[in-house]
Structures are given as structure tokens and as C-alpha cells.
Amino acid sequence: MLADPDKPALIFTHNIVIWNHAIQKNLGFWLCQHPNSQQDVPCPERFNLDYNLYWSPERKEPSFITSDPDNPRGTHSHSMSDWQKMGEDEHSINADARLADARYPADNFTVQPGSAAEKIGFTAFDPKQAGLTTALPRPPVQPPAFPLEVMDPADY
Secondary structure (H helix, E strand, O other): OOOOOOOOOEEEEOOEEEOOOOOOOOOOOOOOEOOOOOOEOOHHHHEEEEOOEEEOOOOOOOEEEEEEOOEEEEEEEEEHHHHHHOOOOOOOEEOOOOEEEOOOOOOEEEEOOOOHHHHHOOOOOOHHHOOOOOOOOOOOOOOOOOOOOOOOHHHO
16 A cells, blocks of 8 residues: 555654654655655645654754755754744654663663653653564474485486
């Protein structure tokens, strides 16, 4: 089934984003254009980001990247306020997520009381319950494609 070109290619809402380098991959494909007509459209029509909490342990301000429509390898960087003026992340905030100990190797992402995550409607969950919770079934054993038998070279 093909994606509907009139719907956002990405919907990313109610998340805690912890970052230390960049929010998006620099040479990603973040064009605010309709995929068929190549006409410029408001970014939220292609990428719907909202109600997110962005937090850098180094207290950096987030920046967001869009591709240059004339040169998709070129990028434009946007401050959070400029990004919000484009219609993205209008209700998102940049604040301390107040996580128990998100540093490696502790990796304790428990949201502490009073976290700004409450302001974005984040629902706390047990991260140990995220992802695959049961083993994937093993594919059936395939018989050999042709009979294998030891042959005596003297037979030839």
C-alpha cells in the first residue's frame, strides 16, 4: 500500500526527545513540498510534530533542519521559535525532562515528579515493557534443495 501523499509523511507527538548533537540528521530529506506536485506546502502538511519535550543535558537550544528545495543536499537550520512560526511543534517546549538518570550506563529514563513532560501530555510507561515482548517465531526448518548423500568417487 502506498502512502497517501496528501497526509503527513511523519506524525511525531507527545514525545520526550533527549539530544546532544542534532535533532534531525543533517542530510535527511525534510522538504516541505507535496511529494507529487513538488509545490511548496506548509511544513506541518508533510511533518506533523507537536506536543514534544526537547531536552539537551548540555542545556543547548534545539535547532531543526529542512532541506533546500533547490538543492536537497543543502539544508536550512531553524531555531525552535522559527520552527514554531513555521507551524511545527507549536505546543512543544525545550525544558529539563527531569529523568532519573538518563546517562549511560544507568539508562534510567523514569520521569520524575514535576517534569515538564506533564505539560505535553506525555504518558509515563515502563521502558522495560517497550519493544518486542515475546520472542519472534522461528521460520520452519527447510529441507535441503536436493538430496544429500555421500557418494563414492569410485562409482564414477
